[in-house]
């Protein structure tokens with residue numbers, strides 16, 4: 508396995524330019540010459556893996572309520588484009604399968620973030636990895652990640668050979684080296700706003716690459732690159748591209 512991480516990963520597709528986590532977002536990323544996209548996956552009540560960020564439908568669709576309480580058929584009744592712009596009105600939340608087909612069709616790399624609804628950490632990883640394993644075969648351009656240790660442990664069991672990254676939020680784990688030993692990580696994904704330089708050094712000492720989310724500002728991208736970060740997730744790759752490719 509030779510994981511080839513890009514310097515820029517389009518966040519939720521490219522969330523500044525197309526509705527997040529949609530097929531349209533995947534195509535917009537490819538049109539902008541972004542090499543990889545990050546997408547969030549969670550499961551419906553009837554265990555269908557879908558590309559969606561929030562636990563509830565309210566912010567990004569014309570529906571409401573918990574994703575975990577609705578079936579695939581119910582969720583497909585809602586549209587997820589018009590909150591972003593009228594030009595995207597009517598588009599539907601994609602299944603993982605549909606999103607993977609678009610990512611492969613556009614020859615993109617993928618960071619699939621397992622984003623379980625509370626209490627569904629194991630089954631979300633299982634359902635998502637089951638679909639992923641049937642469709643995806645390019646291990647050099649795939650990274651599976653999650654904030655959930657349970658989801659990551661499930662990924663270790665189901666997909667030991669596939670590159671996996673632990674997502675770290677505001678709270679830095681004291682025992683990160685032990686977590687790495689257990690989960691056999693390929694990368695650590697850190698919060699760009701809260702990560703400290705000593706923490707990035709700790710990860711580099713462990714010999715792992717680091718990605719930072721979510722960076723839409725050139726100055727911030729430059730600082731992180733100086734700290735040794737390998738790449739960033741960005742809603743607006745065009746805003747950080749020059750900064751990332753001009754620093755040596």
Ligand code: G3P
Pocket residue numbers: 518519545547560620652674696720721740
């Ligand atoms: O995977 C990086 C980033 O997407 C993590 O945060 O909340 O945007 O999924 P969030």
Ligand code: MG
Pocket residue numbers: 545546547620
């Ligand atoms: Mg995400």
